[in-house]
Amino acid sequence: xxxxxxxxxxxxxxxxxxxxxxxxxxxxxxxxxxxxxxxxxxxxxxxxxxxxxxxxxxxxxxxxxxxxxxxxxxxxxxxxxxxxxxxxxxxxxxxxxxxxxxxxxxxxxxxxxxxxxxxxxxxxxxxxxxxxxxxxxxxxxxxxxxxxxxxxxxxxxxxxxxxxxxxxxxxxxxxxxxxxxxxxxxxxxxxxxxxxxxxxxxxxxxxxxxxxxxxxxxxxxxxxxxxxxxxxxxxxxxxxxxxxxxxxxxxxxxxxxxxxxxxxxxxxxxxxxxxxxxxxxxxxxxxxxxxxxxxxxxxxxxxxxxxxxxxxxxxxxxxxxxxxxxxxxxxxxxxxxxxxxxxxxxxxxxxxxxxxxxxxxxxxxxxxxxxxxxxxxxxxxxxxxxxxxxxxxxxxxxxxxxxxxxxxxxxxxxxxxxxxxxxxxxxxxxxxxxxxxxxxxxxxxxxxxxxxxxxxxxxxxxxxxxxxxxxxxxxxxxxxxxxxxxxxxxxxxxxxxxxxxxxxxxxxxxxxxxxxxxxxxxxxxxxxxxxxxxxxxxxxxxxxxxxxxxxxxxxxxxxxxxxxxxxxxxxxxxxxxxxxxxxxxxxxxxxxxxxxxxxxxxxxxxxxxxxxxxxxxxxxxxxxxxxxxxxxxxxxxxxxxxxxxxxxxxxxxxxxxxxxxxxxxxxxxxxxxxxxxxxxxxxxxxxxxxxxxxxxxxxxxxxxxxxxxxxxxxxxxxxxxxxxxxxxxxxxxxxxxxxxxx
Ligand code: MN
Numbered sequence: 001x002x003x004x005x006x007x008x009x010x011x012x013x014x015x016x017x018x019x020x021x022x023x024x025x026x027x028x029x030x031x032x033x034x035x036x037x038x039x040x041x042x043x044x045x046x047x048x049x050x051x052x053x054x055x056x057x058x059x060x061x062x063x064x065x066x067x068x069x070x071x072x073x074x075x076x077x078x079x080x081x082x083x084x085x086x087x088x089x090x091x092x093x094x095x096x097x098x099x100x101x102x103x104x105x106x107x108x109x110x111x112x113x114x115x116x117x118x119x120x121x122x123x124x125x126x127x128x129x130x131x132x133x134x135x136x137x138x139x140x141x142x143x144x145x146x147x148x149x150x151x152x153x154x155x156x157x158x159x160x161x162x163x164x165x166x167x168x169x170x171x172x173x174x175x176x177x178x179x180x181x182x183x184x185x186x187x188x189x190x191x192x193x194x195x196x197x198x199x200x201x202x203x204x205x206x207x208x209x210x211x212x213x214x215x216x217x218x219x220x221x222x223x224x225x226x227x228x229x230x231x232x233x234x235x236x237x238x239x240x241x242x243x244x245x246x247x248x249x250x251x252x253x254x255x256x257x258x259x260x261x262x263x264x265x266x267x268x269x270x271x272x273x274x275x276x277x278x279x280x281x282x283x284x285x286x287x288x289x290x291x292x293x294x295x296x297x298x299x300x301x302x303x304x305x306x307x308x309x310x311x312x313x314x315x316x317x318x319x320x321x322x323x324x325x326x327x328x329x330x331x332x333x334x335x336x337x338x339x340x341x342x343x344x345x346x347x348x349x350x351x352x353x354x355x356x357x358x359x360x361x362x363x364x365x366x367x368x369x370x371x372x373x374x375x376x377x378x379x380x381x382x383x384x385x386x387x388x389x390x391x392x393x394x395x396x397x398x399x400x401x402x403x404x405x406x407x408x409x410x411x412x413x414x415x416x417x418x419x420x421x422x423x424x425x426x427x428x429x430x431x432x433x434x435x436x437x438x439x440x441x442x443x444x445x446x447x448x449x450x451x452x453x454x455x456x457x458x459x460x461x462x463x464x465x466x467x468x469x470x471x472x473x474x475x476x477x478x479x480x481x482x483x484x485x486x487x488x489x490x491x492x493x494x495x496x497x498x499x500x501x502x503x504x505x506x507x508x509x510x511x512x513x514x515x516x517x518x519x520x521x522x523x524x525x526x527x528x529x530x531x532x533x534x535x536x537x538x539x540x541x542x543x544x545x546x547x548x549x550x551x552x553x554x555x556x557x558x559x560x561x562x563x564x565x566x567x568x569x570x571x572x573x574x575x576x577x578x579x580x581x582x583x584x585x586x587x588x589x590x591x592x593x594x595x596x597x598x599x600x601x602x603x604x605x606x607x608x609x610x611x612x613x614x615x616x617x618x619x620x621x622x623x624x625x626x627x628x629x630x631x632x633x634x635x636x637x638x639x640x641x642x643x644x645x646x647x648x649x650x651x652x653x654x655x656x657x658x659x660x661x662x663x664x665x666x667x668x669x670x671x672x673x674x675x676x677x678x679x680x681x682x683x684x685x686x687x688x689x690x691x692x693x694x695x696x697x698x699x700x701x702x703x704x705x706x707x708x709x710x711x712x713x714x715x716x717x718x719x720x721x722x723x724x725x726x727x728x729x730x731x732x733x734x735x736x737x738x739x740x741x742x
Contacts, residue, residue, distance in 0.1 A: 001044065001046070001047050001050060002050050004024060004027045004028070007023060007027060007053060007057070008023050008024070011063055014057075014060045015060070015062065015063070018063050019063045022063050022089070023067060023070075025067075025088065025089070026067035026070040026071055027050075029070075029071065029080075029088065030046060030049050030070040030071050030074055031046045033074045033078035033079065034046040034049070034078055035078075037077065039146070040146075045073075045077070048073070048142060048146075049070045049071070049072055050070065051145075052069045052070075052072065052135065052138045052141075053066045053069040053138075055069075055138040055141055055142060056069050056134065056135065059134070059138075059175075059333050059336045059337075060336075061134060064092075064093060064096075064131070065131045067093060068093055068096045068097055068100070068131065068135050069135050069139075071085065071089070071093070072097060072100040075097055075098060075101040076101045076104045082094050082097070082098050085098075095129075096129060096135070099129070099132045100135055100136060100139070103132070103136055130173075130335055133335075134336055137169070137170055137175070140162060141178060141181060143158065144158070144159075144181075144182060144186065145185065147189060155189050156189060158189075159186040159190050160186070160190060162182050162185070163182075163183065163187070163190060167179050167182040167183045170182060173334045173335045174301040174302050174330060174331070174333075174334025174335060174337075175332070175335070175336060176303075176331055176334070177332045177333065180241075183239070183241040184239055184240060186241075187241040187244065191244075194244055195240060195244075198243055198244050202238070202243065205260060209261065212312065212314050213235050216235075216263065216318060217233050217263065220233045220280075221233050223280070223283055224265075226279075227275065227702065229275055229276050229279065230267065230272070231265050231267045231272070231276055232266040232267075233263055234263065234264050234266070235264075236262045236263065236264050237260065238262070246407075261312075261316065261317075261318050261319070262318065262320065263318065263319075263321070264320075264321045265320060265321065265322045265323070266325055266328050267322065267324055267325075269324060269677060270678065270680075270681045271678050271679065273295060273306050273322045273323060273324060273680075273681075274306070274681060274684060274697070275680060275699075275707075276322050277306055277308065277322055277697060278697050278698055278699035278707075280308065280310060281310075281696055281697055281699075282699050282700075284310040284312065285310065285311050286308055286309065287308075287310065287311060287317055290307070290309035290319075291306075291695065291696065292306070292307040292308075293306055293684060293688070293694065294306065296684045296687075296688040297688060302330055302334065303327075303330070303331055304323065304327040304330065304331075305323040305327055305331065306321070306322040307321055307322075308320050394407075394408055394410060394443050394445050394447070395446065396410075396415055396443050396445075396446070396447045397446070397447070398419065398448075398449065398450075399450045402419075404418050404449075406418060406443065406468075406469065407469065408468075410443050410469060411439060411441060411442060411443065411467060411468070412427070412432065412437070412449055412451065413427060413439050413472055414443075414468055414469040414472045415430070415443060415451070416430070416472075417467070417471050417472035417475055417476075418472070421471075423451055423453065424459065424472055424476075425457070425458075425459055425475065426453040426454060426455060426457045427439070427452070427453055427457065427459070428452055428453060428454040429451075430449055430451055430452060431449070431450040431452065432449055433447055433448050434448070434450075436452075438662050439463075440662045458479060459476045459479045459480060460480070461476070463476050463480075464477060464480070485525070485529055487532070487629070488529040488532030488533050488606060488629070489528035489529040489532055491531075491596075491606065491624075491629065492527070492528035492529055492531030492533075493509070493532075494596055494651075495651065496531055496538055496541060496542075498651075499538035499539065503546075503549065505542070505545075509524050509528070512524045512527050512528075512545065515544040518544045519536065519540070532606070532629070534624045534625065534626030537648055538648065596622065596630075596654070597653075597656030598620070598622070598632060598653045598655055598656060599657065599658070599661075600657065600665065606628065606629025606630065607629055607631075608625075608628065608629065608632070609631065609632050609666050610631055610633045610637060610639060610741075611668070612634075612639070612667075613668050613712070614633060614634050614665065614667075615665040615666075615716075615717050615720075615721055616655045616665060616716075616717040616718065617719060617721075618718055619634065619635045619636075620633065620653055620654070620655065621633055623649050623650060623651070624648075624651055625649075630651060630653065632653060634741065637741045638741060639741065657717070664692075664693065664714035664715055664716060665714065665716070665717070666712060666713070666714055667712075667714075667715055667721050667739060668712050668713070668739070669713060669725065669728075669737060669738065669739050670700070670710055670738055670740050671683060671708070671709055671728060671734060671736070671737045672706050672707070672708045672709075672734070672735045672736040672737070673706060673707050673709065673734055673735070674706055674732075674733055674735055675702075675704065675705055676733060679707075679733030679734070680707075682731055682732075682734075683711075683731070686724070686727050686731055687711075687713065687724065687728075690720070690723065690724045690727060691716075691720075692713050692714060692715045692720065692721075693714040694711055694712070694713060695712040696711070697709060697711050697712075698710050706735060721739065725737050725738065725739065
């Protein structure tokens, strides 16, 4: 058992001016009051409040909170009274101890209504002083650590209550360390088999990858040293419960979990976070869509960090969290961390309740309590609050009231697939709470979702990157296989129509029928798809259909076009082609007749964008890429020179963007930033405040006075991009910002 002086020493380590007398008085008082009482384990009862106090010292709590922890069971379990504690320790501490006493009486009531009442009282007690919650959570944690000594029937109930109420509440308050340990122990009691299986598997994977992890850690440290970034690198492993929950929620196998391995990079300043990110992205390739900037946009519980996933040296995915020391503290201790700052800020008046009122987590607590004051049905309240507590899940309803649980970030598309695969496949729209909403909408707790269906619908391939559930992803992949083939055959038909038209011929699909054998294709669709994929040249099809077809026939409208810079060239096989020259490509006549309409990657053609991007408003041209469809380039892109000798791959395209589209388009910009503290954070802030996304960021060159970086942005259109560029240029941290190849 921890001795009196040890407890004082522990607090002294983080709070040198500790009020020793208060700690000593509380220690002696609680020890005497509990006297010879024993716990279920046979240990002296006093060991319990002492351990609770010890947990709070790990969170660097002030001495008043520690003293309350020592006293927390005295009124309930001993002869101590509120009046006596008021007398000895002052009314503020008396009130806190009484608050905890009330809560203790509430533990383990199994009936739903009573549980709801408990939660109400718990939240009310917390709302008066958040320290009540901190002590209560530490109390629950110690009880969970010693749960083995409880009778079996009680264990499961305590574990379930912990999983339902206390762990999520700790998470809501931003106390991730506390949440993880509560979940881990509760998981072990609630589902021992799953717990053992997941834990054993994690240990095995960790053992097998030990060497790799060390390599990555060294590589990261070396990289930061090279860039003169002071950073602590620590590997971290996913916790069994979060692995299990993710596998269940997303129907993934162990192997599909990308973020079992992770590293946490802790640096000095916000600026260093972005510098470290740039250095990482320049060295390893990143996994698209996994970059999240919770620094410019913090989470609701005040969590701040940059997340990214890279492909490690032996091809495994590695998740990285980059944050400052201060952010790290808040991620670990949440609201408790805020009280640390208040205290080290000089004033230690014990006004704990004033501490965290500015934080998001506390704002949530206040809102919840306000709702509670309005509501008259405690059961409804329990349900609502429990839903709110599960930060990683959302619970939605069908119009008939069926509950559908989905991972956070789920869209109406996930919802549709969760109801039934057929519903997902035929989904064309959604009403959320009676209003038509975009299918990309992130669902919230309690949303009622009605799926609008059409038999003619085929799920677009791009949905695959929008959905978050495994079930939806697998179904979309299946359904889009055929649809993709259709896209290629549609493109093939377009290409053939154009080629025939140029030769002065009329194209019909029927005309392909007699020549299938010559083209070695099994049906018409197959011919079209092969042309669309670039595997079969349109001229070969033309020659098959018109055996007497000669190069000389390629002549229409030549004089006029030549003036505008069109030219005839011969391809490698000696075929003659007419292609627009550079002048024609830059002409202002777009959209030209016959140009293929481009709706973005979610449209009905197999479209992707050049690495430097292309945005609506750009004049564009398509290059047919064998096997992948059309790649869209802005016409001024120098990369197009590479295709000058392959005229058969050029295709006229034009934008066909719906005003209401939810799709953003890629654009690469080069930014030269002044090397000053906060300049990278400034840039991220300008991008975020303009409703644009940073997709990737990498450093090109770092000089002592400036850093040149490439940022892949996602924007709505050219106007949006130009506005953003001009704001970047205006920013005092930026010396130059311009588009790359746009
Ligand atoms: Mn207790």
